[in-house]
Amino acid sequence: MTGDRTSAGPPGGGDGPDDALLTVRAVEGDEEAFAVLVRRHAPALVRLATRLLGGRAEAEDAVQDAFLSAWRKLPEFRGDSAFGTWLYRIVTNRCLNILRARKPQDPLDAAQEPAAPAHTVAPDRIAEGRAAVGDLHRALADLSAEQRTCWILREGDGQSYAFIADTVGISQQAVRARVFRARRHLTNALGAWR
Template sequence: MRVSPSAPVPEPPPPEQGLDEQTLVVRAREGDVRAFSELARRHQDALYRLALRLVGNSSDAEDALQESLIDAWRRLVRFRADSSFSTWMYRIVTNRCLDLLRRRRPAVPVDQLAEELAAPAAGAPEQAAEVDAGLAALRVALRRLPDEQRACWVLRELEGLGYAEIAEITGAGETAVRGRIHRARTALAGEMRAWR
């Protein structure tokens, strides 16, 4: 079979794509920008989703993620690999978002959370309106939570992380994390009582 000289030849994937995470971390710590770019590419969707859920709007989430990646590159030599790279990045993004929230009182609305929590109800318009109203009430209730409680709740309920990992990400003890999540759940249950 002959290939036409004008036909584009697909480029092979960069060699970094085939490497495991641990190798990429070692290479990145040694200054390999392409290895760090591959690490960032692998984790950017989850990190962006976390930032969006914490700060509430896409513009701030993008800024927080970008600044977090810059911070991670600068601090990569201090990464001890006691935890996974993703856990370390979750911590950087969470801290960046909490700093942003503290600088920006009152709490940021979580406008796009509704899209991520549930798809609109299929069927009757009444159902869709009820779901929309319930999600709006949840956004309001989330806004009222203290930032640390909201971060722990998002990491647990929306990201599905365990208590030990959340403790590592937030820098709080596991008991404190459990307490924050419990208080967040209690507050949200009280706020959402009318929607049961």
């Protein structure tokens, strides 16, 4: 189900009302139902926004704004997509706006570089991995807002080109071109290409 893109809560049956039911209630102004939806979807959306923006605090602000925007738009929500998918879109576009508004080469990106992971990578690749993460982070800052967003949705979140095209509002071909350019730039940055 599409809601799984943001690892939605119980799809039904299990514990508590499903997203569809809670959304109907929220559309009718039931803020308690909306609160459950917020709690359920916030972790995945914060993770997405953190990937897109590079920093947790800014990501949380973007997600908060997205939820408020959704609350205000809910009376028009017609239930054509799952709540999680709808919010995924809103968060992505809000982050895209923020990235566009950033000055190029925002030094924050370098400052917020996370520590390299010490697990999940095979031991013989740890050193290479650490260096690569640093390189990658610096190179990410060079990408345009669109390249970065398309690439992160594709590479980081495994979304289809069709989904990204819908979400960002450009053609699939344009998405493919941006993902390609991002990969080209990032592989170059990762070291000796040739």
